[in-house]
Amino acid sequence: MGIIHLSDRQRGVSFIVWDGEVTWEDWLRHVNALVVDPDWPVIPRFIADLQSVSDTSTIGVQEVNRITDVFGANLETFTRKMSAVVARDEFRRAKRFGELIERFGTFSVVFNSLDTACIFLGIDLEDTRQTIEGLRAEIRAQSGGMS
Numbered sequence: 825m826g827i828i829h830l831s832d833r834q835r836g837v838s839f840i841v842w843d844g845e846v847t848w849e850d851w852l853r854h855v856n857a858l859v860v861d862p863d864w865p866v867i868p869r870f871i872a873d874l875q876s877v878s879d880t881s882t883i884g885v886q887e888v889n890r891i892t893d894v895f896g897a898n899l900e901t902f903t904r905k906m907s908a909v910v911a912r913d914e915f916r917r918a919k920r921f922g923e924l925i926e927r928f929g930t931f932s933v934v935f936n937s938l939d940t941a942c943i944f945l946g947i948d949l950e951d952t953r954q955t956i957e958g959l960r961a962e963i964r965a966q967s968g969g970m971s
Contacts, residue, residue: 827854828963830955831863837947838863838870841959842914844967845879848887855891859898868904869945873938873956874911874918888917892924907932908941 825844832839838858858864895902907930911918915934922932935941938956942949 825963825967826850828959828966829854829858829861830959831861831867832955833863833867835947835951836868837945837952838867839952839955839959840870840872841876841956841963842872842874842880843876843960843963846877846883847880848882851883851887851891852894855894859894865900869906869947870908871941871945871947871952871956872907872909872918873960874909874914875938876960877911877914880914880917883917888921888924892921895925895928903929905930906945908945909934910936910938910941912936 825846827840827842827846827850829838829840838861840854840858902925907922907925909918909922909932911934915936919934922934926932933941933944935944938953939949942952
């Protein structure tokens with residue numbers, strides 16, 4: 825399916841959802857969309873939910889490094905951010921990515937539950953859950969409803 829995001833200046837959070845099969849091309853396309861999003865540089869927190877990812881087999885160490893390079897070329901979009909990633913099967917890879925982006929001034933932590941990620945970021949759990957589920961439904965609708 826892919827990746828979708830919503831930047832909410834009022835709440836000061838960008839919400840990112842990965843769902844179903846996510847390819848290297850999906851991730852690269854999404855990162856390029858993030859760095860040109862006018863809200864992305866000014867929003868201090870982001871939460872990425874990877875809990876419904878089913879396949880990321882096209883994303884390896886080299887691809888993670890390349891994405892890190894894209895963000896590194898756009899430092900102003902990453903400086904002084906707090907990042908929470910919620911992952912299950914992707915926990916180790918997400919942790920490695922978090923370690924790499926910390927050199928750009930982003931404080932990143934990977935969680936295995938949404939509630940602790942929300943506590944870390946200081947955002948409302950139910951509001952976040954609804955936003956993430958809405959984004960997940962949107963990405964599934966865009967891909968023809970397959971799950």
